[in-house]
Amino acid sequence: MNARTLPAMLVLAAGLALGAATAEGLAQHAPGHAHAETRPPESFAEAVSRIREELAELEGMVARKAFVAAHEPADAIEQLASALGRLSLRPESGVPREKVRDANLAGKDLAKIARQFHDAADRNDGAACLRLLPRLQELVAAVGAFAPEKWVCDMHCEPGKVFDGPGVCPVCRMAYKPISQVPYSANVAPDPAPIQAGVTTQLTIRLLDPAGNVLGLDALEIVHEEPLHLLMVNSDLSWYAHEHPTPRPDGAFVLPFAFPAPGEYTLFHDYTPKGKKQQVAPFKLKVAGVAPPPKPLVEDYDTVAQIEGYEFRVRCNGVKFAATEDSIIRIGIDRDGEPVTDLEPYLGELGHLVIISADLKSFVHSHPLDMTDDHDGGDHGHAHDHDHDTIMRAARAAVDLRNGKPSDVVFHAVFPRPGLYKAFAQFQHKGKILTYPFVINAEPPRDGRAVPAGDDKHDHGGHDHSSHGATK
Numbered sequence: 001m002n003a004r005t006l007p008a009m010l011v012l013a014a015g016l017a018l019g020a021a022t023a024e025g026l027a028q029h030a031p032g033h034a035h036a037e038t039r040p041p042e043s044f045a046e047a048v049s050r051i052r053e054e055l056a057e058l059e060g061m062v063a064r065k066a067f068v069a070a071h072e073p074a075d076a077i078e079q080l081a082s083a084l085g086r087l088s089l090r091p092e093s094g095v096p097r098e099k100v101r102d103a104n105l106a107g108k109d110l111a112k113i114a115r116q117f118h119d120a121a122d123r124n125d126g127a128a129c130l131r132l133l134p135r136l137q138e139l140v141a142a143v144g145a146f147a148p149e150k151w152v153c154d155m156h157c158e159p160g161k162v163f164d165g166p167g168v169c170p171v172c173r174m175a176y177k178p179i180s181q182v183p184y185s186a187n188v189a190p191d192p193a194p195i196q197a198g199v200t201t202q203l204t205i206r207l208l209d210p211a212g213n214v215l216g217l218d219a220l221e222i223v224h225e226e227p228l229h230l231l232m233v234n235s236d237l238s239w240y241a242h243e244h245p246t247p248r249p250d251g252a253f254v255l256p257f258a259f260p261a262p263g264e265y266t267l268f269h270d271y272t273p274k275g276k277k278q279q280v281a282p283f284k285l286k287v288a289g290v291a292p293p294p295k296p297l298v299e300d301y302d303t304v305a306q307i308e309g310y311e312f313r314v315r316c317n318g319v320k321f322a323a324t325e326d327s328i329i330r331i332g333i334d335r336d337g338e339p340v341t342d343l344e345p346y347l348g349e350l351g352h353l354v355i356i357s358a359d360l361k362s363f364v365h366s367h368p369l370d371m372t373d374d375h376d377g378g379d380h381g382h383a384h385d386h387d388h389d390t391i392m393r394a395a396r397a398a399v400d401l402r403n404g405k406p407s408d409v410v411f412h413a414v415f416p417r418p419g420l421y422k423a424f425a426q427f428q429h430k431g432k433i434l435t436y437p438f439v440i441n442a443e444p445p446r447d448g449r450a451v452p453a454g455d456d457k458h459d460h461g462g463h464d465h466s467s468h469g470a471t472k
Helices: 046-063 069-084 084-088 099-123 126-144 385-400
Strands: 187-193 201-208 229-234 240-243 251-257 263-271 279-287 306-307 310-315 326-334 350-356 363-366 409-414 421-430 432-442
Touching: 046 069, 046 099, 046 126, 069 084, 069 099, 069 126, 084 240, 084 263, 126 187, 126 229, 187 263, 187 279, 240 251, 240 421, 251 409, 306 432, 310 432, 326 421, 326 432, 350 409, 363 409, 409 421
Parallel strands: none
Antiparallel strands: 187 201, 201 251, 229 240, 229 263, 263 279, 306 310, 310 326, 326 409, 350 363, 350 421, 421 432
């Protein structure tokens, strides 16, 4: 698949506790919508570990009746389970030779039930999802018997320590958790503290795996030219920054930065550990002083914006954006009355689009579709090329309505539920980085499907980051 064909979509929600990295997904798709393409596992143990992680996300979604969102982790479980038979044959798999057949059959059974769950979730059939969940959990436990899970203290009292079973941490006296249920996270230490508005503060950032190990430069993929993308917003989304902290030899990252005003800021750390899927770990910081009054979010995507001598506009063919549906967002850029046709690559892409919900719980990072792609849905070795084709057909249909220009940059996104979202599109032209903010009010789904209301809990939905250059 062309690395520029599918948008790189990352889904999460900012955890309310510092360092939390659980998420609510912009992954609630109507039937036929695109799936994240699951990176093939390299070992049996890795496949089982990732299956457990996906199941934990799925269970959280089901608990909140977010059935449509649960189709993403179910799809990932199906793909991972389908690889277990092949992986169990490897001498280093850890599966005893006499148990290889059992592992293979358990993987096939799990893939079958995961597909049934996926289809039920796609239909928003909650009753079927609830009926299938115990069987799904049973089969995950069955494949897990060939690669027993480790346990950790999720407070990271003894970083790096893992245990063979349940227990109690001798430091904080909290019960250990299965490592699959502990998210990746980030910890940020400012110096000096407290942070003062307008004063440069040194931010020391440590990215942590579920066991509490610090992930330095050598443990991370280089994604869009950087190991770590730091996306920062204030509480009312009126301010946004996209920075790239510098790695240190001790594994930490550092960024000198001056925050513009008092108040609370959410820092989204976007990174991909080697051999793992992309992570975004949120962390909240407070800048001392009285925060200015919040600026209300008002839908304005149909307004032409004048920014640094450029005209920006969103073209949507007069159709309102709706939750759970494939949204094709085309951005036109003009200068001096003429379309800008010579955008320069910015961090390896023609543009970047970050969308954050008003409650700061949902986040998507998308990259442009390649509208010159002539992919015809044939056999390209990917299980979900038909989903790619669905998106491309929708994008081409939008362009064919002739209310735009060939130079428009085309993005794809899915809004998980109705409500307000702030989007930040970034481009580079003649060496200048241009940021275009706009607000979208996603309406209820046009097909009348029920969408769970937001709450204080979060899911980590599936995501695609195929334009990373790594296979996902």
